[in-house]
Amino acid sequence: MEWVLFLIFGLVAAAAAVGMVLQRSPIYSALCLILALFAQGGLYILLHAELIAAVHIFVYAGAIMVLFLFVIMLLDLRPEDRSPVRTNPVGVSVGLILAGLLLAELALGVGPHIALGPRGVYDFETVRAVGNTQAVGRILFREYLIPFELTSVILLAAMVGAMVLAKRKLE
Amino acid sequence: MDFLFATILKIALVMGLVLLAVAYLTWLERKVIGDIQVRYGPSRVGRFGLLQPIADGIKLMFKEDIVPANADRLIFLLAPAISIIPALIVFAVIPFGPSFVITDVNVGLLYVFAVTSLGVYGIVLAGWGSNSKYALLGGLRSSAQMVSYELSLGLSVIGVVMMAGSLSLVDIVEAQKGSWYGILPRWNVIPQFLGFVIFLLSSNAELNRAPFDLPEAETELVAGFHTEYSSMKFAMFFMAEYANMIAASAMATTLFLGGWQGPLLPPVIWFLLKVFCFLFLFMWLRATLPRFRYDQLMGFGWKVLLPAALVNVMLTAAVLLIFA
Numbered sequence: 001m002e003w004v005l006f007l008i009f010g011l012v013a014a015a016a017a018v019g020m021v022l023q024r025s026p027i028y029s030a031l032c033l034i035l036a037l038f039a040q041g042g043l044y045i046l047l048h049a050e051l052i053a054a055v056h057i058f059v060y061a062g063a064i065m066v067l068f069l070f071v072i073m074l075l076d077l078r079p080e081d082r083s084p085v086r087t088n089p090v091g092v093s094v095g096l097i098l099a100g101l102l103l104a105e106l107a108l109g110v111g112p113h114i115a116l117g118p119r120g121v122y123d124f125e126t127v128r129a130v131g132n133t134q135a136v137g138r139i140l141f142r143e144y145l146i147p148f149e150l151t152s153v154i155l156l157a158a159m160v161g162a163m164v165l166a167k168r169k170l171e
Numbered sequence: 172m173d174f175l176f177a178t179i180l181k182i183a184l185v186m187g188l189v190l191l192a193v194a195y196l197t198w199l200e201r202k203v204i205g206d207i208q209v210r211y212g213p214s215r216v217g218r219f220g221l222l223q224p225i226a227d228g229i230k231l232m233f234k235e236d237i238v239p240a241n242a243d244r245l246i247f248l249l250a251p252a253i254s255i256i257p258a259l260i261v262f263a264v265i266p267f268g269p270s271f272v273i274t275d276v277n278v279g280l281l282y283v284f285a286v287t288s289l290g291v292y293g294i295v296l297a298g299w300g301s302n303s304k305y306a307l308l309g310g311l312r313s314s315a316q317m318v319s320y321e322l323s324l325g326l327s328v329i330g331v332v333m334m335a336g337s338l339s340l341v342d343i344v345e346a347q348k349g350s351w352y353g354i355l356p357r358w359n360v361i362p363q364f365l366g367f368v369i370f371l372l373s374s375n376a377e378l379n380r381a382p383f384d385l386p387e388a389e390t391e392l393v394a395g396f397h398t399e400y401s402s403m404k405f406a407m408f409f410m411a412e413y414a415n416m417i418a419a420s421a422m423a424t425t426l427f428l429g430g431w432q433g434p435l436l437p438p439v440i441w442f443l444l445k446v447f448c449f450l451f452l453f454m455w456l457r458a459t460l461p462r463f464r465y466d467q468l469m470g471f472g473w474k475v476l477l478p479a480a481l482v483n484v485m486l487t488a489a490v491l492l493i494f495a
Binding site (some may be wrong): 027031034051054055057058061062063066067069070073076131132133152 | 233243276278281282284285286288289291292295296298299307310311314315317318321338364
């Protein structure tokens with residue numbers, strides 16, 4: 001049963017990601033990205049990471065992508081306004097090399113010597129015992145408190161910077 | 172197999188009830204607003220106009236289904252569906268009674284927020300796909316409004332989560348059991364009054380209902396995002412709006428009014444009574460208040476509700492830290 005769901009979510013995510021790149025209309029690209037994010041949320045649920053799945057959908061699909069759509073609609077890019085696709089030989093070759101490298105890495109990863117990271121303290125049973133949300137909260141606010149706070153300060157600085165740049169005149 | 176059957180039965184029951192309630196909410200809203208404005212409201216079809224929703228439904232189904240020229244057909248078709256589906260799947264985690272909940276998810280509250288935050292796509296895409304300036308303006312307004320008020324909506328319930336220590340809606344209701352000094356019910360509305368007011372105001376804005384109905388402001392945008400829609404597609408936007416209204420009332424009940432908790436009457440009846448009070452409040456607000464101006468709406472959301480919600484979070488955290 002889980003296998004089937006994994007296959008469905010995985011295929012949808014991959015197909016939507018490819019669709020996002022191939023679509024000519026930016027609105028359809030954004031919609032494909034939303035679909036990919038959804039399928040990814042489904043994969044998180046299959047991994048029993050309910051909190052991450054809900055936050056993922058809430059933040060990315062529910063807030064950030066709405067703003068993306070907002071901007072695309074404000075710019076009102078119609079298909080005829082956009083320049084035709086030009087194929088640059090350098091770009092194509094770099095892309096092909098990157099794709100080849102990624103495929104090779106993937107083959108190595110799932111091949112005979114499966115690369116496994118070090119096993120953490122929080123395995124499935126521990127997380128189930130303390131609760132999904134509680135486990136994430138504990139790690140975030142105990143072990144990684146300072147990096148977490150630093151990240152929020154950096155985000156705040158970026159936000160203030162964006163406002164300063166966007167405003168022509170500061171009173 | 173039994174589990175699957177019971178779940179399907181529950182889903183069918185809840186969906187049936189919600190859709191029936193949606194139909195009759197349109198009747199009730201017209202009656203209530205009519206009464207407030209000293210009119211009769213629907214009175215011709217059946218006794219007290221009780222068959223009016225059915226007549227409306229039949230009429231809408233047989234209306235011509237118009238797709239404007241140069242509209243994006245796929246998006247135009249998808250938009251009403253995208254707006255109604257999130258409105259309906261919210262009910263999967265809402266606890267109607269002690270054992271009457273379709274599924275009790277451990278991140279239930281976040282699930283509700285995640286799902287309701289998707290409803291905005293229906294409106295935005297309807298606005299864009301219609302290829303009409305009024306619809307586009309309505310869609311743009313809606314996306315700005317929904318994203319702004321979602322922040323204070325999300326922050327307003329943090330206090331409730333802190334008091335219950337859980338994101339599961341069943342746990343949140345259970346945490347409001349009993350009473351203070353034997354008379355005051357332990358409902359969150361008393362210690363979390365500020366949060367409750369912020370929640371009500373921002374959920375009213377999220378519902379796009381008067382006085383926050385800028386996305387469809389008739390006087391300036393014809394009908395906003397659904398200007399070009401007709402027939403059942405038009406009706407689906409309204410079904411979504413009323414289903415969202417029930418969901419918001421159910422959430423307010425669950426989070427702040429103790430859900431199904433109450434003396435004497437059976438739990439489900441208590442729950443439905445409280446939900447009905449909120450539904451009535453939403454209608455009353457619509458009948459009484461004029462629409463905000465757009466700058467007032469944004470100013471109110473960002474400069475009043477958001478700081479107030481943050482103050483509420485800090486106060487709750489401080490009180491919990493000192494006394495618990």
